[in-house]
Structures are given as C-alpha cells and as structure tokens.
Amino acid sequence: MPRDDPDYIESVSKAFQVIEAFSAEHPALTISEASALTGLTRPTVRRILLTLVRLGFASPAENKTFVLTPQMMRLGYAYLSSTPVWDHAMPYMRDLADSVRESVSLAVLDAPDIVYVARVPAARSMTITLTVGARLPAYPTSLGRVLLASLSPQALDEYLASTELRRLTPTTICDPDELREELARVRKQGFAIIDGEREEGVRSAAVPVHDHQGRPIMALNVSANAARVTVQSLEEEVVPQLLRTAETISSHSRFSRHHTASG
Amino acid sequence: MPRDDPDYIESVSKAFQVIEAFSAEHPALTISEASALTGLTRPTVRRILLTLVRLGFASPAENKTFVLTPQMMRLGYAYLSSTPVWDHAMPYMRDLADSVRESVSLAVLDAPDIVYVARVPAARSMTITLTVGARLPAYPTSLGRVLLASLSPQALDEYLASTELRRLTPTTICDPDELREELARVRKQGFAIIDGEREEGVRSAAVPVHDHQGRPIMALNVSANAARVTVQSLEEEVVPQLLRTAETISSHSRFSRHHTASG
Incomplete structure (x- = not known):
C-alpha cells in the first residue's frame, strides 16, 4: 500500500x-x-x-x-449504467438463448479475471447458477480469450507476466507462447471456442461486442454441456448467431439511451 | 452530514x-x-x-x-452474494418467464425504493430494458407493495412519513390511508397486483420470497403489457405460478450454496 x-x-x-x-x-x-x-x-x-x-x-x-x-448495488450500478452496450443487451441475449437453447452471457475484462455483467440462463438450466458480478479467470474461458485477444501487445505482456496459467483440466492451455498463438488465432477469426479447458464437459463460444467507436469492450458467449453440443456445431451454427447478436447489440447501443421500465 | x-x-x-x-x-x-x-x-x-x-x-x-x-461491481456483488435466495433464483425465474411468456423480476426493498437484483426478460420483450441494480419507487409497484406489506408498523409509519406519494398515472394510490389499506389486503392475500399505477398500460403481480427463517426478504413479479394480460388472468393464472416459483426458490435456498459455473 x-x-x-x-x-x-x-x-x-x-x-x-x-x-x-x-x-x-x-x-x-x-x-x-x-x-x-x-x-x-x-x-x-x-x-x-x-x-x-x-x-x-x-x-x-x-x-x-x-x-x-x-x-451497495448502487455502486456496481454506477459502473454498469456508465458502460455502453450493456443496457440494451438483455432482450437480444434472451432471443439468442431461445434460439440456441443454451445459456448466454455478457462479460467484461477486469484482468486477470472476466466479470459477468448480464446473463440469460437456458430454459432447462438448473445447474449453472453463475450470475452478474461473478468472476472467472480469463485465460481458460471463451469470454476471456476474446477479451485478451483485444489487448494491446503491452497489456497482454503484462497479463502474461503477472498471471499464473494453471492446469484446470487436461486440455487447459498453460504455456504462455501457446496462449499467445491461440489469442492471435482468435483475433484473426473473430471468435473463440473453448472445449473443456476450465471445466471438463463444458464447451463455449464467444465473440467481441464493440462500443460505438468500434472498440471491443465486452464479450458475448454461449455455453453448453459438451454432451449436447459438438465443437463443430458451436463453430458452424452458434458462432454465426453470436456474431449477428453482437452486431445488433453494438449497433443498437449507438442510438437512444432511453429506458422503459416496469414494476 | x-x-x-x-x-x-x-x-x-x-x-x-x-x-x-x-x-x-x-x-x-x-x-x-x-x-x-x-x-x-x-x-x-x-x-x-x-x-x-x-x-x-x-x-x-x-x-x-x-x-x-x-x-466496482465487486462491491454490489459483495452485497448480492451475501444475500440468501438470490443465488439460486435465476433458473426458476427463467422457467416462470417461459411459462407465462412475460418478464420476471426479483427485487429487494431499499426504502423508499425497490432495487432489482435479478431479471429475466420475456422472449419477445424489446422495450423493457430495466436491469439489475435499477431502482423504482416502492409504493406504485407490485414488488414494492409486497415488500412494504412486510414492514413492521413502525417501519411503515416511517416510510409513509418520509415518502411523497406522487400521482404518476390517473390510478396511482396517493393517499397514505388508502395505501395502508391496500398493504393490509396484500399482506392478507399474499400477493399484490398493480394495474397501471406507475405507468399506464403496464400490469404486474408480485409475491414475497422468504429466506430460510421464513422472513420475506425479496419479492418476485411478473410484469406485462396491459394489452396482453387482464387483471383477472394475472390473479387466476399468474399468481398461483408466482407463489409456486417463490416457494421453490425459498426451499432451494435452504440447501447447498454450491455454485457451478461455466465460462
């Protein structure tokens, strides 16, 4: 201190x-x-x-x-309401969750963690209770990969120098150079797919969400039990829908900030 | 100060x-x-x-x-994660939202306001973007009515003495004695129904959610466009489902606090 x-x-x-x-x-x-x-x-x-x-x-x-x-929630809300994109995302996330029949999450990077800012559980979901404000390490999650891929070279160096890449499952990428390569691939292809690197049996795909200046400030993902979804279907069916939803959220955030509410 | x-x-x-x-x-x-x-x-x-x-x-x-x-969200999360009930509610709320095809919200009282702690939008919802951490005045909302109805007589006196009951629509209850009567009715029947008192064209029904000691600490509601839902169908069809969901959330919160997550 x-x-x-x-x-x-x-x-x-x-x-x-x-x-x-x-x-x-x-x-x-x-x-x-x-x-x-x-x-x-x-x-x-x-x-x-x-x-x-x-x-x-x-x-x-x-x-x-x-x-x-x-x-106390006012303080978190002071952050959230000052964050573009977030306030219009929920209905589109809900549509995506219904379409892919899996849970959909929106997160920001607070290195070395990701922090969930919105989440729509799948209709049948009973086990996945992760909620707004919860944190996970960035490197073994699809949300984290997308957000790490958007860091400047210096910020990524700092992250890798200060973060221990722990082997959470047999497939976790723990080698910094291997992670760099994977992040370069994520940056190039515009999405990240994780197959059980944080938790065995969980697969997820994530894409960046941009603010009105085109900066990637959040990530959107679909997370599913590996028994239900193959990596191929994540890439071919889920990723295109994620990209469309992320684009809709981004473009919508450029317009009115008007809130309609109901109590 | x-x-x-x-x-x-x-x-x-x-x-x-x-x-x-x-x-x-x-x-x-x-x-x-x-x-x-x-x-x-x-x-x-x-x-x-x-x-x-x-x-x-x-x-x-x-x-x-x-x-x-x-x-900054850590601080709000410090509150939320220290609050029972909340952490298990989302999947049950999602099921209820699918069943009634309307948005479902969970809120706590922070007099004179209610604060949303979880929310599942209806699938078709595009206009209602109210989210976690958002605040509304308690008196003209169904969530607020349920929570005000659970106050001690002294706490309710304090609330009424310090809160201006503003006429937000032609039907808003603005008379303290009339509000007391309505709260007594809510307490007795175990639910609250609002028909356009905060915003014309919005109807909602709410019930209390109890912690493991049986204390009403949150309220759960279904909110809908008046064009889609009558007061009668709220009372006869939605309220029974709200009561079942609230009971499930309460009983579930008595067991494990184990979290399973996915990134």
Missing part, C-alpha cells in the same frame, strides 16, 4: 476492504470478525462500519453483527 | 459521492466535472479519484477524464 503518497486516502482503501470482507460465507460480520478478515484494527473497522451504516450501505443486524444493504 | 461525529469518516462518504457521480449521462468525468456534480472541491475530488485509480476501481481515460472499472 502506497502510504507515502499524499494523494492516497487510506480510509477509503480500508472501507473497501471491509465491504469486500462480506460474502456468501460471511453475510453478517461482527467488528471482531471483520477485523480478523481484513487485518485492520477493531477501532478502525468499527469506525468504518458505523460510517457505512450512516451512509446507508450497511446496517446493524442480530448478535452485534453488521450486514450490507441493497444500497 | 454529521461532521461532529468522531466515528464518521468524511473521506469515505466523499468517495461514495464521487463514485455515484458516474452514470449513463456521465460515463467519464474530469476532476472539474466530478467536482461540479458532487459539490466537493477539486483537490478533494482529485485525491479521491487518484485513490480509486490506485485501488483499481477507476481508471484514467481520454481527455483528462476518469471512468469506473468493472471492479
């Missing part, structure tokens, strides 16, 4: 550490528990939690614990 | 103000622009933005602007 930087506000950093201590495993935390999880002192954690309560981002709960409040 | 409270950390509050200055209208902000939007001084805004950049939550962009990064 850059303690010597006069522009660095330590209390802001600590507040984010406390927020991120909450999770599925730790939905409610006492001051002591948050202190243990973050390594911050109890008085510091106490002040941060009381500040978050005042601001409405946390609230006191049973047995001297604190919980986060829905207001 | 409670400046005199020794436990209140002003820089944390200011950091959240700067984050929330970013939006669809303002996806990229210069220091001056963020200063104008928040009312904070330029040196303060500058230090906060540089701190957010150091932490990875913001990054410098074109023309001396800053943008938020996908990492």
Whole structure:
C-alpha cells in the first residue's frame, strides 16, 4: 500500500476492504470478525462500519453483527449504467438463448479475471447458477480469450507476466507462447471456442461486442454441456448467431439511451 | 452530514459521492466535472479519484477524464452474494418467464425504493430494458407493495412519513390511508397486483420470497403489457405460478450454496 503518497486516502482503501470482507460465507460480520478478515484494527473497522451504516450501505443486524444493504448495488450500478452496450443487451441475449437453447452471457475484462455483467440462463438450466458480478479467470474461458485477444501487445505482456496459467483440466492451455498463438488465432477469426479447458464437459463460444467507436469492450458467449453440443456445431451454427447478436447489440447501443421500465 | 461525529469518516462518504457521480449521462468525468456534480472541491475530488485509480476501481481515460472499472461491481456483488435466495433464483425465474411468456423480476426493498437484483426478460420483450441494480419507487409497484406489506408498523409509519406519494398515472394510490389499506389486503392475500399505477398500460403481480427463517426478504413479479394480460388472468393464472416459483426458490435456498459455473 502506497502510504507515502499524499494523494492516497487510506480510509477509503480500508472501507473497501471491509465491504469486500462480506460474502456468501460471511453475510453478517461482527467488528471482531471483520477485523480478523481484513487485518485492520477493531477501532478502525468499527469506525468504518458505523460510517457505512450512516451512509446507508450497511446496517446493524442480530448478535452485534453488521450486514450490507441493497444500497451497495448502487455502486456496481454506477459502473454498469456508465458502460455502453450493456443496457440494451438483455432482450437480444434472451432471443439468442431461445434460439440456441443454451445459456448466454455478457462479460467484461477486469484482468486477470472476466466479470459477468448480464446473463440469460437456458430454459432447462438448473445447474449453472453463475450470475452478474461473478468472476472467472480469463485465460481458460471463451469470454476471456476474446477479451485478451483485444489487448494491446503491452497489456497482454503484462497479463502474461503477472498471471499464473494453471492446469484446470487436461486440455487447459498453460504455456504462455501457446496462449499467445491461440489469442492471435482468435483475433484473426473473430471468435473463440473453448472445449473443456476450465471445466471438463463444458464447451463455449464467444465473440467481441464493440462500443460505438468500434472498440471491443465486452464479450458475448454461449455455453453448453459438451454432451449436447459438438465443437463443430458451436463453430458452424452458434458462432454465426453470436456474431449477428453482437452486431445488433453494438449497433443498437449507438442510438437512444432511453429506458422503459416496469414494476 | 454529521461532521461532529468522531466515528464518521468524511473521506469515505466523499468517495461514495464521487463514485455515484458516474452514470449513463456521465460515463467519464474530469476532476472539474466530478467536482461540479458532487459539490466537493477539486483537490478533494482529485485525491479521491487518484485513490480509486490506485485501488483499481477507476481508471484514467481520454481527455483528462476518469471512468469506473468493472471492479466496482465487486462491491454490489459483495452485497448480492451475501444475500440468501438470490443465488439460486435465476433458473426458476427463467422457467416462470417461459411459462407465462412475460418478464420476471426479483427485487429487494431499499426504502423508499425497490432495487432489482435479478431479471429475466420475456422472449419477445424489446422495450423493457430495466436491469439489475435499477431502482423504482416502492409504493406504485407490485414488488414494492409486497415488500412494504412486510414492514413492521413502525417501519411503515416511517416510510409513509418520509415518502411523497406522487400521482404518476390517473390510478396511482396517493393517499397514505388508502395505501395502508391496500398493504393490509396484500399482506392478507399474499400477493399484490398493480394495474397501471406507475405507468399506464403496464400490469404486474408480485409475491414475497422468504429466506430460510421464513422472513420475506425479496419479492418476485411478473410484469406485462396491459394489452396482453387482464387483471383477472394475472390473479387466476399468474399468481398461483408466482407463489409456486417463490416457494421453490425459498426451499432451494435452504440447501447447498454450491455454485457451478461455466465460462
């Protein structure tokens, strides 16, 4: 932590550490528990939690614990609503999910991870519960391959220098040079296909989604059980539909930002 | 702002103000622009933005602007993943959306608003682009009615004392006593139906979703164009399916929190 930087506000950093201590495993935390999880002192954690309560981002709960409040989603929403493309994507993703009868996801790169920003599960899907905000490593996923392929040479060098390519299945590409070659192929052909590199039995295809200036800022994929879909059908049947949907999302995002809603 | 409270950390509050200055209208902000939007001084805004950049939550962009990064979603995700029920809901919501051929949403109360935490659009839906993290006022929406109906008498008094019930359409309930009566009816019958009170031409039905301790923590709804769905069919056909889906989501959330994902 850059303690010597006069522009660095330590209390802001600590507040984010406390927020991120909450999770599925730790939905409610006492001051002591948050202190243990973050390594911050109890008085510091106490002040941060009381500040978050005042601001409405946390609230006191049973047995001297604190919980986060829905207001916390405002912060993620501040990012999402400031991101082009995303706000018009869902209906088109839904159409694609119905057409290919598999789940469809939209993700951004937050190296070394991808982060899901929208997802439409397949109608029959019961096992795949990955949702908005969830993260996966970029290198063994089709979404990640498409986004890594769009990095500048310097950014890709940085990614490869700082990321451990772990063998998650027998087919995971773990050699940086081999990954570079694969990313060059992805860049050239305009899509990525993964066959069980992150999880055996899962195949997926992804394409880039461009903003109004033509920059690849998100990736769209179809993910399926390998028992249902061959690599050939992904490439010949799914990829053309992915490309059409990505183009529709991109072109649509160039027009109105008008929102119609229903409650 | 409670400046005199020794436990209140002003820089944390200011950091959240700067984050929330970013939006669809303002996806990229210069220091001056963020200063104008928040009312904070330029040196303060500058230090906060540089701190957010150091932490990875913001990054410098074109023309001396800053943008938020996908990492910002971690904070909303810290809330969502610490919330029971939500993580298992999507596949069941998808099934319901297919069955009723209308959009299905899951929301929590963050008074005076509801906040969407999951959404499955109807297959043909093109106009309804409301998404996760979006907020609507609680009182004229079916999701809000169900959640307001579950408040304690004191919490409901506070809500009514602090919320202006605005006439959004000719049918909006704007009288606090009338709203109390309607909420009592919702509580008794176990569901809420709205016919164009927030937006003319939109009808919706909602039911509560309970956590493993039986507390109503979220609401599930079906929202449809009034041209397609009568109030009678909402009540007789949609509500029973909503109740079954809510029960399935609740009971499922009592078991494993195991996540299977695919990239």
